[in-house]
Amino acid sequence: MSKPIVAIVGRPNVGKSTLFNLLAGDKISIVKDTPGVTRDRIYAEVNWLDKDFTLIDTGGIEPDSQDIILSQMREQAQIAIDTADVILFITDVRQGLVDSDAKVADLLRRSRKPVLLVVNKVDNFNKFLPDVYEFYNLGIGEPIPISAASRLGIGDMLDEVVKHFPSNAKEEEEDDRPRIAIVGKPNVGKSSIINKLLGEERVIVSDIAGTTRDAIDTQIRHNKKDYVFIDTAGLRRKSKIKEELERYSIIRTVTAVERADIVLIVIDAIEGITEQDAKIAGIAHERGKGIVIVVNKWDAIEKNNKTTKEYEHEVRRVLSYMPYAQIMYVSALTGQRLPKLFDMIDVVIENQTLRIATGVLNEIMMEAVAMQQPPSDKGKRLRLYYITQVGIKPPTFVIFVNDKELMHFSYQRYLENKIREAFGFKGTSLKFFIRERKEKEK
Structure with missing residues (x-):
């Protein structure tokens, strides 16, 4: 929601x-x-x-x-x-x-x-x-x-x-169609991708009722499943001042990301990944959304057997804080790999809503602790008592420990990696809350 x-x-x-x-x-x-x-x-x-x-x-x-x-x-x-x-x-x-x-x-x-x-x-x-x-x-x-x-x-x-907050939360929850925001800098081909997907599915675009926002919602049906695409490209106000325009488009991006389950971040293959792309990706990451990096205009790139690897390396370097993001190389012009987008969206949605049994999580955590001792400070060692999943979109976990000051970021990342090794969670961030529990409460 x-x-x-x-x-x-x-x-x-x-x-x-x-x-x-x-x-x-x-x-x-x-x-x-x-x-x-x-x-x-x-x-x-x-x-x-x-x-x-x-x-x-x-x-x-x-x-x-x-x-x-x-x-x-x-x-x-x-x-x-x-x-x-x-x-x-x-x-x-x-x-x-x-x-x-x-x-x-x-x-x-x-x-x-x-x-x-x-x-x-x-x-x-x-x-x-x-x-x-x-x-x-x-x-x-x-x-x-x-x-x-x-x-x-x-x-x-x-x-x-x-x-004054809208009370339509219920309606939105009942609407279980995946919502996908297409975001990126101007002219990277966001609208072309939507048009191409629409063209191949031959569906009539209906502006979904009740959307007062300035992003345009388009429903696309693929393999008997409905998807709602939120496009921020359609309305570009004429603004004399470049900075204001950039600010405006960032605000629109925030709004679109806020309403989406999954965010497709479109990058221009010819231009490569830029700081503004990283900024847009950062917004989606912070909001815990499912993320797919879509490299568009791939048909225009001269390729040898190393191209994809080198390109991926560069994207991963710039977006080092979100190694879970999935990357796809497409062309809105030729339609190359576009139908595969739906498969990727389905995988990411599945991961965003995956629930893991508490018993299984605790087994993984205990195994991780046995393999790498938790950090200690001034003779006091971090003890992990219990882990449980409390939410989805993104999958959210609570870890109970003896002293949360001792839970270093690096150890939390180590645990996250262990959970990912077991369950994949491709395309979605994971959220962790660390709670303290005193010895006697245990």
């Missing part, structure tokens, strides 16, 4: 990033060795009252001239309207109500999405209350006073946010 998406919109200097950083807290679990992911923190995982959501900061370039600011804000608002379930419209009590606030409010009001009007920098509720009331004039509901800097009113704001 995909998490709701909450977007932050507002003029420059109203405190968007202060609020974003406050809500994101230290929970930005960006994989240490994922290249290029930490540079611009556009999105973060937030949890409130047992509800998880993805927070997106649409902000971006902040030029000085008033009309540029307005056009930028319209662009931001549009991103939020296209991708978010709930929009946080941030204003500033000290600057008061500004003309561009009213224009963006009109746009947001027409979007029919839940919009929460947040008035920031209210460090003293009694003193600023009359100024907060002024924002009623925007006509988008009751202003919520907060101070991101002083951490005031944040809980009340989040209570309102989670009230």
Whole structure:
């Protein structure tokens, strides 16, 4: 089930990033060795009252001239309207109500999405209350006073946010068609792949009802099975500013990945794997999705008997943090190996939803421990008591130990490799939670 998406919109200097950083807290679990992911923190995982959501900061370039600011804000608002379930419209009590606030409010009001009007920098509720009331004039509901800097009113704001989350979770769970997001840089052939798959299956494209997001969902039937493809390529907004465009496409990628079970990361064979590809792959990896690296335009590559090996070596080097990802070489132009995509998707889905009996897991763990002693520190050795699987998509395990400080990343990776040796788990990441259990609880 995909998490709701909450977007932050507002003029420059109203405190968007202060609020974003406050809500994101230290929970930005960006994989240490994922290249290029930490540079611009556009999105973060937030949890409130047992509800998880993805927070997106649409902000971006902040030029000085008033009309540029307005056009930028319209662009931001549009991103939020296209991708978010709930929009946080941030204003500033000290600057008061500004003309561009009213224009963006009109746009947001027409979007029919839940919009929460947040008035920031209210460090003293009694003193600023009359100024907060002024924002009623925007006509988008009751202003919520907060101070991101002083951490005031944040809980009340989040209570309102989670009230608006869609309740269609049930419908989505009953829909058991695999969802596949096709992501990658512009012009790597994402749409061509979908068109080719459609062409071969001769199915009528139906825009699936109820998708308000700007990714286009296409159902494709193959061997009597339905698959839903989420394509982010179809809508490329005209933006004068390259950086903003890249930011926009990353936000769209996050949204598509969020809704998918499996992510096909399309790479241009001629160009080779780039830093931006690694960044996109990092998003899917972090979200625990099934991953297939699709190297497109393979027909255009001069080959000898080493080509595939060398190419794979390079892809693996750049994506060293996800050795489980599957790699396929295809051509959307000639259709080479495209039907095989479905077989690969089926394998990855199977692995994403694989459940392993607790007894078997514990046998593997004990064997692993016997082969390689757990680490120790100052005479205290890590002891592993018990392992059990608690979830799927991705397969998630809990390991009970005597002291989680002693569980080094490298030993966890060693255990993961042992589990993979036994069960494969090709194409999916695995998640581990380490829990402490005192001797006497055992």
